[in-house]
Amino acid sequence: MRKILILFAHPKYEHSDANKALISAVQDLHQVQIRDLYELYPDFNVNIQEEQELLFEFDVIIWQHPLYWYSCPPLLKQWIDLVLEFGWAYGPGGNYLNGKFIFNAITSGGSPELYSHDGKNRYTLEDYLRPFEQTALLCGMKYLPYFQLGGTHKMSEIDLAQKADEYRQRLIHLRDAESISSVFPHQTLK
Amino acid sequence: MDGFLINAIVYILAAVIFVPFAKRIGLGSILGYLIAGIVIGPFVLGFISNKGEGHDIMHNAEFGVVMMLFLIGLELEPKNLWKMKNLIISVGLTQVLITAALITSIGIFLGIDWRIALATGLSMSLSSTAIVLQSLKEKNELGSTTGKMSFGVLLMQDIAVIPILAFLPLLAITAIDLPTTGGYGILENQPNWAQTLMIFGAIGLVILLGRFGFGPLLGWVSKTKLRELFTASALLIVFGIAFLMNLVGLSPALGTFLAGVILANSPYKHALESDLDPFKGLLLGLFFMAVGATINFTLIWHEAYGILSLTLGVIILKTLVLLVIGKFKKLNLPDNLSFAIGLSQVSEFSFVTYAFALQLGVFSQSNSDMLMAVTALTMTITPLLLVLLDQFIIPKLTSTSTNKKTEIDPKIPDQNKVILIGFGHFGSTLGRFMRANGVEATILDSDPDQIDFLRKMGFNVYFGDGTRLDLLHAAGAEQAKILISAIDNTEHSLKLVQLCKEHFPKLEVMIRAKNRYDAFEMMEMGVKNIYREHLDTSIRMGEDVLKKLGFRAYTVHRLAKQFRDYDEEALKVLVKFKGNKDEYISKVKKQIELQETLLSGELMRKFSMNDHVWDSDAMKEE
Numbered sequence: 001m002r003k004i005l006i007l008f009a010h011p012k013y014e015h016s017d018a019n020k021a022l023i024s025a026v027q028d029l030h031q032v033q034i035r036d037l038y039e040l041y042p043d044f045n046v047n048i049q050e051e052q053e054l055l056f057e058f059d060v061i062i063w064q065h066p067l068y069w070y071s072c073p074p075l076l077k078q079w080i081d082l083v084l085e086f087g088w089a090y091g092p093g094g095n096y097l098n099g100k101f102i103f104n105a106i107t108s109g110g111s112p113e114l115y116s117h118d119g120k121n122r123y124t125l126e127d128y129l130r131p132f133e134q135t136a137l138l139c140g141m142k143y144l145p146y147f148q149l150g151g152t153h154k155m156s157e158i159d160l161a162q163k164a165d166e167y168r169q170r171l172i173h174l175r176d177a178e179s180i181s182s183v184f185p186h187q188t189l190k
Numbered sequence: 191m192d193g194f195l196i197n198a199i200v201y202i203l204a205a206v207i208f209v210p211f212a213k214r215i216g217l218g219s220i221l222g223y224l225i226a227g228i229v230i231g232p233f234v235l236g237f238i239s240n241k242g243e244g245h246d247i248m249h250n251a252e253f254g255v256v257m258m259l260f261l262i263g264l265e266l267e268p269k270n271l272w273k274m275k276n277l278i279i280s281v282g283l284t285q286v287l288i289t290a291a292l293i294t295s296i297g298i299f300l301g302i303d304w305r306i307a308l309a310t311g312l313s314m315s316l317s318s319t320a321i322v323l324q325s326l327k328e329k330n331e332l333g334s335t336t337g338k339m340s341f342g343v344l345l346m347q348d349i350a351v352i353p354i355l356a357f358l359p360l361l362a363i364t365a366i367d368l369p370t371t372g373g374y375g376i377l378e379n380q381p382n383w384a385q386t387l388m389i390f391g392a393i394g395l396v397i398l399l400g401r402f403g404f405g406p407l408l409g410w411v412s413k414t415k416l417r418e419l420f421t422a423s424a425l426l427i428v429f430g431i432a433f434l435m436n437l438v439g440l441s442p443a444l445g446t447f448l449a450g451v452i453l454a455n456s457p458y459k460h461a462l463e464s465d466l467d468p469f470k471g472l473l474l475g476l477f478f479m480a481v482g483a484t485i486n487f488t489l490i491w492h493e494a495y496g497i498l499s500l501t502l503g504v505i506i507l508k509t510l511v512l513l514v515i516g517k518f519k520k521l522n523l524p525d526n527l528s529f530a531i532g533l534s535q536v537s538e539f540s541f542v543t544y545a546f547a548l549q550l551g552v553f554s555q556s557n558s559d560m561l562m563a564v565t566a567l568t569m570t571i572t573p574l575l576l577v578l579l580d581q582f583i584i585p586k587l588t589s590t591s592t593n594k595k596t597e598i599d600p601k602i603p604d605q606n607k608v609i610l611i612g613f614g615h616f617g618s619t620l621g622r623f624m625r626a627n628g629v630e631a632t633i634l635d636s637d638p639d640q641i642d643f644l645r646k647m648g649f650n651v652y653f654g655d656g657t658r659l660d661l662l663h664a665a666g667a668e669q670a671k672i673l674i675s676a677i678d679n680t681e682h683s684l685k686l687v688q689l690c691k692e693h694f695p696k697l698e699v700m701i702r703a704k705n706r707y708d709a710f711e712m713m714e715m716g717v718k719n720i721y722r723e724h725l726d727t728s729i730r731m732g733e734d735v736l737k738k739l740g741f742r743a744y745t746v747h748r749l750a751k752q753f754r755d756y757d758e759e760a761l762k763v764l765v766k767f768k769g770n771k772d773e774y775i776s777k778v779k780k781q782i783e784l785q786e787t788l789l790s791g792e793l794m795r796k797f798s799m800n801d802h803v804w805d806s807d808a809m810k811e812e
């Protein structure tokens with residue numbers, strides 16, 4: 001059984017039905033811990049030591065956040081900047097994250113179709129997430145395909161519940177599966 | 191009584207007229223006092239009718255020198271004094287011995303009795319502590335290379351007074367019985383070993399008292415919160431030591447200097463400085479006036495040739511000796527000139543040695559009169575020479591040679607960029623925070639118990655009421671960048687603001703205010719940095735309340751910041767209405783309403799009045 005850590009960043013969680021649905025779908029799962037960054041660090045003063053010690057215990061890490069301007073909210077970036085230190089996460093001696101799995105779980109106002117070469121946003125979500133992917137690789141982690149909950153603006157409650165359950169199933173799979181293939185397509189569990 | 195009042199008026203009036211005038215035209219205060227003394231003396235206006243009176247005043251006013259050395263001692267920590275030991279011994283001793291030897295041999299060469307020549311030589315080798323230090327201080331050069339060297343020489347001379355006074359009786363031609371006049375009384379009849387023992391005993395006593403006696407005394411007195419009592423105790427310390435030193439025949443100036451050095455580390459340093467400074471200033475002024483008044487112009491007139499050539503001869507000889515020493519110490523020419531000419535006058539101690547030599551029968555009355563005239567003249571001429579040097583010669587020299595003045599480090603201990611006044615709970619938290627980040631502040635507090643405690647914790651806290659101008663000067667308010675008032679007392683805070691505004695306009699004042707009413711007053715006085723003591727804490731508490739009620743931490747964090755900014759802004763509006771009670775109340779109500787609307791927007795999950803961030807509702811409606 002793997003341990004899963006969700007690093008959750010939303011500056012206005014109280015207004016996000018999508019994220020509430022996702023969080024409440026997974027928060028009761030055994031071996032899953034949710035870390036609400038905006039609640040922990042309202043002043044952006046991330047406790048590096050504590051974050052590193054915690055990361056060390058977990059096998060799967062999830063960056064869960066809304067997509068703001070094609071990236072993550074600032075506190076998550078702050079977390080990456082501060083916690084993934086040279087000599088700890090990468091560089092000489094920086095091997096504490098080696099072999100861990102990581103991916104982004106994204107909520108976006110725009111529907112998934114917009115994120116394609118023909119769509120309004122002109123690039124795929126994969127393209128937008130390259131910086132995260134490369135960050136993970138530099139730290140010796142295995143970057144898994146993203147999870148997307150798109151089109152939150154127009155989503156019905158049934159769809160939302162279904163998507164949230166999908167998220168839950170993926171987490172259970174990541175927790176319990178014998179082995180995780182790093183190339184599984186993100187729609188596998190549909 | 192009438193006589194006393196008239197005398198006082200004459201002296202003070204003369205000083206008030208001549209000193210500002212002299213300073214205005216660049217002559218410095220010493221020349222001003224000397225001129226004032228000459229004018230009220232027997233030869234111009236005749237307010238001081240006879241020479242004896244002038245001498246009496248001079249003798250009493252000499253106490254100013256004693257106080258000055260105490261104050262200088264306060265500025266000098268023992269470890270710094272120890273660093274100067276080479277300077278004192280090599281430069282000081284060389285100067286005294288060579289000058290005395292040269293004057294004596296010239297005297298003998300001119301056919302004067304060797305005893306008179308030797309007594310004269312020894313007396314004239316000394317320079318005037320009062321004049322030199324006062325003018326160095328006035329030019330703010332005490333910390334410079336010249337200043338330090340001059341000080342080393344003067345200190346050695348003060349020590350040299352003791353053996354000189356002990357040596358003079360050996361020159362007595364006839365073994366006359368000495369009239370035991372006050373001073374060197376109780377040692378006369380003792381054997382040598384007892385004398386030595388008593389001298390060391392007296393010095394030991396001063397050191398012991400300085401270490402363990404004066405601190406508790408001042409602490410005990412300061413608890414009464416009676417300022418005059420503190421001043422009185424400061425005077426008591428100086429008088430007491432002077433008396434003790436007189437008793438065993440040591441120089442009182444040296445004794446008080448020693449006590450000053452020992453007290454340099456004490457928390458009462460700045461308070462002592464500011465309390466004694468006016469006394470020192472007045473006494474020194476009086477002393478210089480007395481010197482001016484005792485110049486015997488009749489004698490000078492009759493023996494013009496002899497006296498003038500002697501005066502110039504002494505000045506030139508002393509200057510040359512000092513120039514050579516300065517050269518050895520690698521002073522550059524401008525520094526060396528001001529060092530040498532600065533110390534070229536004859537000392538006020540010489541008046542004492544002349545009188546002593548006269549008593550002993552070494553000098554005749556005419557010897558003594560003539561030497562006194564010469565001494566007073568050197569004291570008058572050298573400040574003039576220094577003015578000429580500073581204004582005409584040094585500018586020329588420095589424009590050609592490289593200016594080395596930049597190397598001078600005018601560092602006085604405890605000159606920090608930040609002055610923190612009030613070290614209670616508020617101030618000490620602030621102080622700890624600054625110190626944790628490597629910022630040391632000069633700290634003043636008026637609670638002796640608190641100071642004691644904090645000193646033990648390793649903070650350099652000084653005793654004193656920070657609302658006194660002299661104390662602010664002593665704490666270095668002129669050089670500091672920021673002054674923080676963390677005092678609990680509104681009235682004092684306002685007074686402090688006023689003082690800083692008037693005297694230190696460049697100083698950035700940051701001030702603790704008890705409440706918004708205090709803040710209003712400070713805003714009206716033009717203070718920019720006002721910190722209401724409850725504001726941040728109460729808002730922080732409110733943040734935690736909201737969090738416990740289930741609000742999101744980051745949201746609350748932003749709300750709190752907005753609330754605080756809003757409150758500060760509102761204060762700037764309200765201050766305009768504080769005089770008008772009705773209008774004020776209606777304005778306050780309006781502000782509160784506005785504040786609540788702003789914030790309740792968030793409560794209603796609308797938050798639309800001024801904050802659209804991360805709001806996806808608008809997109810949903812599209």
